Amino acid sequence: MAADVEFTPLPDGRAGGDPIPPAGDVDLTRLTDVSVELTVEVGRTRMSLGETLSLGPGSVVTLDRLADQPVDLLVNGRPIARGEVVVIDEQFGLRITEVAGAEPEQPDAQAA
Numbered sequence: 001m002a003a004d005v006e007f008t009p010l011p012d013g014r015a016g017g018d019p020i021p022p023a024g025d026v027d028l029t030r031l032t033d034v035s036v037e038l039t040v041e042v043g044r045t046r047m048s049l050g051e052t053l054s055l056g057p058g059s060v061v062t063l064d065r066l067a068d069q070p071v072d073l074l075v076n077g078r079p080i081a082r083g084e085v086v087v088i089d090e091q092f093g094l095r096i097t098e099v100a101g102a103e104p105e106q107p108d109a110q111a112a
Contacts, residue, residue, distance in 0.1 A: 039074040040085070040094050070097055 043063025055061070065071070070082040073094060082098040 036075050037077075039077070040092075041072040041074055041079075042085075043071075 043065035045061055045063050047061075070084055071094065072079045073081040073083060073096065080100050081096050082100075083094045083096040086093045086095050
């Protein structure tokens with residue numbers, strides 16, 4: 001059964017119709033206690049259902065990533081960073097090497 005959904009803008013509660021501040025100026029401290037699911041994705045592969053059903057102890061599944069490539073860090077299924085797997089006190093960890101959307105630092109042209 002399909003339902004028609006209509007979205008109505010929420011009032012922003014600002015007096016005089018002040019514009020919404022840019023994202024960099026928004027106070028996000030209210031969100032610091034929100035839980036999200038972090039996943040480290042080593043790689044992926046596609047196989048038939050028959051191949052999947054034949055997997056058992058000792059089976060090896062080849063992934064689409066080389067061993068020396070960085071792995072992806074996902075937040076709620078969306079990639080946000082890449083890094084390298086490390087072992088700390090017998091537990092796996094992830095050392096972040098790249099953040100999605102982060103601009104690489106450019107050398108200062110005037111410093112030369």
